[in-house]
Amino acid sequence: MLQSKSFGYLGVALRAMIAFTVLLGVAYPFAIMGAARIFPDQATGSLVTDSEGDVRGSTLIGQSFSDAQGKPIAKYFQPRPSAAGNGYDAMSSGGSNLGPNSPVLLKQIAQRRAEVATFNTVPESRVPADAVTASGSGLDPLISSQYASIQVERVAKARGLTTAEIEAEVLKAEVDAMPWRSEEPLVNVVLLNLHLDELNAASAN
Structure with a gap:
């Protein structure tokens, strides 16, 4: 049995x-x-290619648009800060692990707010939260419309374009990242800067 x-x-x-x-x-x-x-597209990593077919990045991962010294480049829209490695390092994804009451974080926010305001020649009161805080992954390629709006004049001046031309490209790069919420659209900085480079290249030819 x-x-x-x-x-x-x-x-x-x-x-x-x-x-x-x-x-x-x-x-x-x-x-x-x-x-x-x-x-x-999603299966291959949502890659971004330029007009010649060269891969320039991914719509899912942000990039640092700064020079060799780490200073932001005026002709590019700047992303939000990143705590992933040296910035947007997909191999070191993660946040700063600093709490909202951390003196270190509060000092960083105050410093970033002053730097963003000076770089874009706007009052500190116009600097939005995403301009001075990193995302949880450190890889977020999206910024708020408010952060994009305070960068328009600086980018237009650096590229020799009108603010209307820059604003049109901002609209093209807007994504409804959370359609179930009533918040404003977000702007994909990687796509936006690529479109601006191509716009400048087309104007030069």
């Missing part, structure tokens, strides 16, 4: 192993491959 029960348990175990092998070893991989064919 005990032996027959053991064989019964063995049969159940074998059937379960075969079922899960088919489900997870065959059906699931083919389902993922099918989804990749339906969403090819």
Whole structure:
């Protein structure tokens, strides 16, 4: 009797192993491959390419638009701060782990607010929160419309374009990142700066 029960348990175990092998070893991989064919851009990392087809980044990962000394470049819209490695390092994704009452964080925010205001020649009262705080991942490529708006005049002057031309490109780079919420659209800085580079290149030709 005990032996027959053991064989019964063995049969159940074998059937379960075969079922899960088919489900997870065959059906699931083919389902993922099918989804990749339906969403090819997402499957390859949502890569951003220029007019010549060269990869310039990803719509999902921000970039630092600064010079070799770490100073922001005037002709580019600047992203929010990043605590990932030296900035937007996908291998070191993460936040600063500083709490809202941390004296270190409060000092950083005050310093960043002053720097952003000076760089964009606006009063500190116009500097939004995302301009002085990093995202939880440190890789966020999106900024608020308010942060984009205080950068328009500086970028227009640096690129020799009108503010209307820059504002039009900002609108093109807006994304409704959270359509279920009533907040304003966000601006993808990576796409925006790429479009501006291409606009300048087209004007030069």
